[in-house]
Amino acid sequence: MEPTYLDYAATTPLRREVREAMSRVQAERFGNPSSLHRWGREARATLEDARARLASLLGASPAEIVFTRGGTEADNLAVMGRARAARGAAVVCSAIEHRAVLATARAAELEGAPLHILPVSRDGVVEIDALSPLLGLRPAVVSVMWVNNEIGTIQPIPELAALCSAAGVVFHSDAIQAFGKLPIRVDEGVPLSLLSISAHKIGGPKGVGALFVRKGTDLAPLIHGGGHERGMRAGTEDVAGAVGLAVAAELWIRDREVESPRLAALMRRLEEGLREQIPDLSVNGAEAPRAPYILSVSLPGVNSEMLLPALDMEGLAVSSGSACSSGTVTPSHVLTAMGVPAEISGPSIRFSLGRETTAAEIDRVVATLPTLVERMRALAAL
Numbered sequence: 226m227e228p229t230y231l232d233y234a235a236t237t238p239l240r241r242e243v244r245e246a247m248s249r250v251q252a253e254r255f256g257n258p259s260s261l262h263r264w265g266r267e268a269r270a271t272l273e274d275a276r277a278r279l280a281s282l283l284g285a286s287p288a289e290i291v292f293t294r295g296g297t298e299a300d301n302l303a304v305m306g307r308a309r310a311a312r313g314a315a316v317v318c319s320a321i322e323h324r325a326v327l328a329t330a331r332a333a334e335l336e337g338a339p340l341h342i343l344p345v346s347r348d349g350v351v352e353i354d355a356l357s358p359l360l361g362l363r364p365a366v367v368s369v370m371w372v373n374n375e376i377g378t379i380q381p382i383p384e385l386a387a388l389c390s391a392a393g394v395v396f397h398s399d400a401i402q403a404f405g406k407l408p409i410r411v412d413e414g415v416p417l418s419l420l421s422i423s424a425h426k427i428g429g430p431k432g433v434g435a436l437f438v439r440k441g442t443d444l445a446p447l448i449h450g451g452g453h454e455r456g457m458r459a460g461t462e463d464v465a466g467a468v469g470l471a472v473a474a475e476l477w478i479r480d481r482e483v484e485s486p487r488l489a490a491l492m493r494r495l496e497e498g499l500r501e502q503i504p505d506l507s508v509n510g511a512e513a514p515r516a517p518y519i520l521s522v523s524l525p526g527v528n529s530e531m532l533l534p535a536l537d538m539e540g541l542a543v544s545s546g547s548a549c550s551s552g553t554v555t556p557s558h559v560l561t562a563m564g565v566p567a568e569i570s571g572p573s574i575r576f577s578l579g580r581e582t583t584a585a586e587i588d589r590v591v592a593t594l595p596t597l598v599e600r601m602r603a604l605a606a607l
């Protein structure tokens with residue numbers, strides 16, 4: 226099979242327009258935005274322009290955008306920043322968060338913030354009813370992701386944010402797999418306080434992200450120094466990176482009306498094609514609302530350790546939902562939280578589609594994977 230990249234949820238190629246905009250900034254606006262001379266003033270103006278453009282895409286005010294060095298840092302700032310600001314108060318997050326949130330919540334627990342984990346349904350959607358009793362604890366933050374990165378389920382963010390807001394509790398959403406691709410605004414009935422985004426999932430540069438911090442949200446900075454980013458994130462700003470994020474987001478949002486249905490059609494083609502050829506395959510989160518660019522399937526009877534190398538040899542770049550260590554397979558924390566028994570459902574693989582994905586690529590996968598699975602099953606039966 227022709228090499229096929231279907232791992233856009235891991236990262237995406239830098240878009241040409243983004244690269245060109247960033248190169249211009251690097252060449253012509255190299256000044257330090259904190260310097261008071263002409264070079265500094267020009268860099269500051271470029272940085273603030275990028276901030277204003279990003280803010281307007283979100284419906285935020287520019288002062289509510291903190292640029293960070295990536296999505297992980299934005300998640301850390303949201304969760305740990307809140308835990309430290311509300312000393313001793315609990316942290317609540319879902320069982321299927323990315324490790325950028327889960328590991329931060331565990332680190333906050335070591336600093337004295339009791340951790341409460343929200344369960345999810347069999348289809349990978351957070352149980353809303355589990356939140357209400359926890360709100361009485363007045364947690365420092367409730368953190369639930371917008372789109373799950375492993376199985377693509379869309380979480381009930383407006384409902385969760387409204388419950389938190391009514392209880393006066395800060396709500397954070399990691400929107401790293403959603404921003405740009407799904408309509409997300411902070412001024413249209415979603416009363417969340419914190420929102421994380423990352424540039425490299427939408428054709429922007431790696432190591433660049435942002436945290437929306439609603440005005441009035443008390444947050445302790447994690448990185449101390451010269452008081453940059455209104456004291457929320459010290460360190461000389463990455464002006465080119467900020468421009469790259471703003472341009473990448475503008476391009477995605479501009480094209481979304483065309484791109485979203487195109488991706489949804491490709492996803493359907495992939496899902497239906499695979500279901501037809503591999504009847505015992507199961508789609509993780511099948512009954513839940515799912516983003517039209519992430520498909521996770523489990524393949525019973527297939528050796529999980531052989532699966533990814535075999536796919537790679539066929540030229541297919543996807544992700545696995547299971548991690549192998551010393552001969553044993555540890556199922557993903559997401560599938561475990563959903564109660565998907567790995568020994569029955571088999572290893573899972575994640576296909577994630579992007580702007581560059583074509584129908585021909587999807588057809589190649591549908592033509593190749595079933596034969597590969599058959600071969601692997603025959604080998605396992607020997």
Ligand SMILES: Cc1ncc(COP(=O)(O)O)c(C=O)c1O
Pocket residue numbers: 234235295296297298300323325370372373374399401402423424425432433434
């Ligand atoms: C849901 C989610 N949160 C956080 C991250 C981390 O973002 P970054 O790679 O920008 O640090 C990722 C990236 O894999 C993600 O998918």
